[in-house]
Amino acid sequence: MQKQAYxxxxxxxFLLYLGIGLxxxxxxxxxxxxxxxxxxDYLLQFNLKAVSVQVISLAVIFxxxxxxxxxxxxxxxxxxxxxxxKAVWLRLIQFPGEMFRGMIIFGWVAAPxxxxxxxxxxxxxxxxxxxxxxxxxTKSFLFEQTLVLILAILLYTMIRRxxxxxxxxxxxxxxxxxxxxxxxxxxxxSFISLMLITILSPAIYVxxxxxxxxxxxxxxxxxxxxxxxxxxxxxxxxxxxxxxxxLQVLIRGILSLLEGDRLWxxxxxxxxxQDEVGRLGIAFNQLQEHIAKEYExxxxxxxxxxxxxxRLLPKTRHQMGNYQVAAICEPAKEVGxxxxxxxxxxxxxxAIVIGDVSGNGMPAALIMSAMLVLLRTEIRGGGTAGExxxxxxxxxxxxxxxxxxxTLGIGIFDKGKSTFEYAGAGHMSPYMLRGEKVTEVxxxxxxxxxxxxEVYKQVxxxxxxxxxxVFYTDGVVEALDKQGEMLGFQGxxxxxxxxxxxxxxxxxxxALVEQLPKGGGNEDxxxxxxxxxxxxxxx
Amino acid sequence: xxxxxxxxxxxxxxxxxxLLCLTxxxxxxxxxxxxTWRNWEEGLGSDIHxxxxxxxxxxxxxxAGIAALxxxxxxxxxxxxxxxxxxxxxxYEKLFKMVGLTRYLRIYPAEQAAMEGLQEEGLDKAD
Numbered sequence: 159m160q161k162q163a164y165x166x167x168x169x170x171x172f173l174l175y176l177g178i179g180l181x182x183x184x185x186x187x188x189x190x191x192x193x194x195x196x197x198x199d200y201l202l203q204f205n206l207k208a209v210s211v212q213v214i215s216l217a218v219i220f221x222x223x224x225x226x227x228x229x230x231x232x233x234x235x236x237x238x239x240x241x242x243x244k245a246v247w248l249r250l251i252q253f254p255g256e257m258f259r260g261m262i263i264f265g266w267v268a269a270p271x272x273x274x275x276x277x278x279x280x281x282x283x284x285x286x287x288x289x290x291x292x293x294x295x296t297k298s299f300l301f302e303q304t305l306v307l308i309l310a311i312l313l314y315t316m317i318r319r320x321x322x323x324x325x326x327x328x329x330x331x332x333x334x335x336x337x338x339x340x341x342x343x344x345x346x347x348s349f350i351s352l353m354l355i356t357i358l359s360p361a362i363y364v365x366x367x368x369x370x371x372x373x374x375x376x377x378x379x380x381x382x383x384x385x386x387x388x389x390x391x392x393x394x395x396x397x398x399x400x401x402x403x404x405l406q407v408l409i410r411g412i413l414s415l416l417e418g419d420r421l422w423x424x425x426x427x428x429x430x431x432q433d434e435v436g437r438l439g440i441a442f443n444q445l446q447e448h449i450a451k452e453y454e455x456x457x458x459x460x461x462x463x464x465x466x467x468x469r470l471l472p473k474t475r476h477q478m479g480n481y482q483v484a485a486i487c488e489p490a491k492e493v494g495x496x497x498x499x500x501x502x503x504x505x506x507x508x509a510i511v512i513g514d515v516s517g518n519g520m521p522a523a524l525i526m527s528a529m530l531v532l533l534r535t536e537i538r539g540g541g542t543a544g545e546x547x548x549x550x551x552x553x554x555x556x557x558x559x560x561x562x563x564x565t566l567g568i569g570i571f572d573k574g575k576s577t578f579e580y581a582g583a584g585h586m587s588p589y590m591l592r593g594e595k596v597t598e599v600x601x602x603x604x605x606x607x608x609x610x611x612e613v614y615k616q617v618x619x620x621x622x623x624x625x626x627x628v629f630y631t632d633g634v635v636e637a638l639d640k641q642g643e644m645l646g647f648q649g650x651x652x653x654x655x656x657x658x659x660x661x662x663x664x665x666x667x668x669a670l671v672e673q674l675p676k677g678g679g680n681e682d683x684x685x686x687x688x689x690x691x692x693x694x695x696x697x
Numbered sequence: 698x699x700x701x702x703x704x705x706x707x708x709x710x711x712x713x714x715x716l717l718c719l720t721x722x723x724x725x726x727x728x729x730x731x732x733t734w735r736n737w738e739e740g741l742g743s744d745i746h747x748x749x750x751x752x753x754x755x756x757x758x759x760x761a762g763i764a765a766l767x768x769x770x771x772x773x774x775x776x777x778x779x780x781x782x783x784x785x786x787x788x789y790e791k792l793f794k795m796v797g798l799t800r801y802l803r804i805y806p807a808e809q810a811a812m813e814g815l816q817e818e819g820l821d822k823a824d
Contacts, residue, residue: 516761563764584796604797646788
């Protein structure tokens with residue numbers, strides 16, 4: 159697979175070199191026709207054949223250089239353990255610049271040598287040249303240098319593009335140190351090169367006019383300038399887009415972290431350059447590593463907190479004489495602010511308590527634990543459900559200091575008198591299910607922690623055989639479905655009326671939970687406690 | 698509902714009514730914003746006799762938001778203002794009753810009804 163990737167890359171390189179060579183050939187031909195004044199027939203007879211051979215030779219030479227310079231990559235792909243990643247990565251990062259510099263040096267050295275060799279072959283000295291020939295020589299030299307610059311910048315841009323997927327595929331995330339560079343350098347070099355191309359292209363035409371003493375063709379000059387400008391802008395944009403793409407990879411990573419995407423916690427961004435973008439990538443990877451460790455640490459703590467919180471709550475199934483109790487308590491996060499309790503007060507009475515601390519997560523969980531302890535103390539002090547709440551509220555106002563509030567409902571079932579006594583502190587009114595009828599047990603009042611002077615009252619309902627009571631928190635009625643529709647009180651009442659009263663309470667609760675909407679994105683803690691009185695006929 | 702909608706507040710004062718239009722969600726964070734938006738304990742101004750909350754552009758109110766509303770209404774100088782609201786759906790109307798908010802806040806179906814209702818209440822008190 160790796161062997162194939164390397165082979166494919168080398169084929170792409172050869173095609174690139176051929177393409178760039180052909181592009182150079184087109185430029186030479188256009189120069190010969192429009193500026194040199196040669197006919198296409200003449201060029202087809204001799205020049206084009208010679209230039210074609212040169213293009214193929216150039217592509218072969220470049221291919222050999224590429225094969226030699228990218229040898230570490232080949233070794234790495236075959237045997238990663240034997241080749242240092244950093245060396246391969248650096249070679250890939252630096253290769254486009256090497257080719258650019260190589261091409262420029264070749265242009266500077268080869269062109270003067272060629273012209274000197276031509277003079278020498280003609281038996282002429284540089285001092286023997288007339289003004290006209292000097293203009294012509296200058297024009298040729300400038301054309302060659304401009305051509306080399308065009309091909310070099312094109313080569314640099316296209317090689318960077320070609321190597322990018324290979325650089326991304328390398329496990330460069332582990333890189334932390336490498337020779338530093340600045341993105342200003344390639345940017346400034348590219349900018350200057352492209353500016354030179356834009357200026358030199360029409361200048362070559364001017365030199366030709368000066369040497370041949372011809373009249374200026376303004377349309378031709380405008381076309382040359384326009385073409386040079388178009389080329390420069392295109393190549394510059396390609397380079398800038400490459401920088402932008404590298405930055406976008408980083409931006410995507412940071413945004414994913416902000417969205418709390420857990421998958422990204424263990425992903426690292428590839429390092430694609432030695433410059434500031436590459437260093438930003440390293441800083442991002444180190445930050446992500448740090449966050450991942452912290453996150454895992456917090457997760458462990460939260461899991462522990464969840465276990466502790468669950469231990470504070472009673473079992474979810476209870477049988478208290480003729481009363482069957484079933485409950486669920488699902489926090490939206492690892493820990494939550496919802497709670498319930500089943501407390502045996504004496505031989506005759508037991509209490510069902512349900513509560514919800516405003517907010518969720520760890521702060522709510524801490525308040526919930528404190529409230530549960532306070533409640534268990536106060537409820538043992540005796541009195542009606544309302545009196546218990548009144549005492550509890552005074553303690554809550556002092557404890558919460560106006561920062562949070564708690565809604566709470568206490569239902570006391572008297573087995574001897576067969577009554578249900580309920581008092582609520584701003585909590586969702588429980589429902590009584592008698593036969594097919596679903597009735598709310600209203601008891602409006604402030605949540606705990608709001609007003610110290612509040613006196614809570616209770617309602618007492620005589621029980622009939624088969625009566626069921628449902629206590630719940632706001633997370634149940636405010637659950638959203640995938641379309642964003644809230645269940646609401648009416649929706650919840652419909653769910654309750656559909657429950658099969660002849661089945662055991664645990665099954666009824668299971669059926670109720672099944673009907674609750676999910677996936678609406680507003681996950682809140684959910685708690686439901688269901689009590690059924692005298693279930694002698696239950697199947 | 699995935700993302701919490703930021704709460705925006707706009708006050709309109711007309712004919713002795715102080716109308717507070719709420720837009721967005723009322724949660725713990727926005728509830729704190731609401732409570733610190735102005736010094737409610739100082740009152741609403743000498744010419745104001747009624748305070749009306751417009752919930753018609755509120756989509757979601759959680760338990761912490763309800764607690765914040767309770768605190769706001771309790772922090773207003775006692776007996777100085779008649780208070781009402783409109784724009785609540787069935788769900789929140791019911792919820793407001795459960796948490797005792799209706800002890801402070803009369804619920805009306807619309808702005809005009811709220812203004813007329815509170816005006817009448819004032820006349821009844823004066824009688």
